[in-house]
Amino acid sequence: MENLEMAGFDRLTTLMERFALQVMPADAEQATLVVSADDSGAASQILFGLPGVGRGIDPERVLVCVAVDWGGLDNPLMAALPGRFEFALAQDAEMAGVASLMHSELGAGRCGAASVVNRLAEVLIVRLLRAQIEAGSTGPGLIAGLSDPRLSRAIVSIHDQPGRDWRNQDLAEIAGLSLSRFAETFMAIVGETPAAYLRRWRLTLARQDLLKGDRVDAVARRYGYGSPEGFARAFRHRYGRNPLDMRAYAATIIDARAG
Structure with missing residues (x-):
């Protein structure tokens, strides 16, 4: 596959910057990221997916058992991931080292451990996402779109410039496809x-x-809406509430924190 990052199309950075990642210790039923050990006690496998992803693993083999919140379903990457994603650490010594360090930080209770664990989890998840993107996806969605060297250019452009007045023709040219082929391929692969x-x-x-x-x-201007009214209609259709109500709710939270 063509190296799109080298060509200036970083498929993950904008998504990483837009969604804060938080990690909390969890039991087997709630965990979304689990690292298990082999017979020698070394980190051997990562499981990532829906809550309970590590269900059935021998508790004696569990090194890391955490719940990861990375923007929930608002994060299109999280929404596009399979319910269970397995990664064998034998194929990546660097990831095995990160997983082992994460296990150490979770167990030691040192100062700043929560912050370190968040950053280590981000490294693991980014590496997992890279592997998933490189492997492709069996079903339509963002992972499949980012796996496609043509469509990924258009998707990254949308991510990086959401306020631009994008036309299909513009995106088709970025993807290097004809207009009809681009529209057809995007629908088939992204869904x-x-x-x-x-x-x-x-x-x-x-x-x-x-x-x-x-x-x-x-906000309406920032994201290409011709008027606040048009933005409000689209926002209500998506979220079921007025954007003014959302901003008012945010103000109460900010005031409460300040108090």
């Missing part, structure tokens, strides 16, 4: 039209900005 994906991405980012307290009219 929705380019316009629908762009709209969903814009509203995801808009919700984040409103929760930070940004003004509705500024």
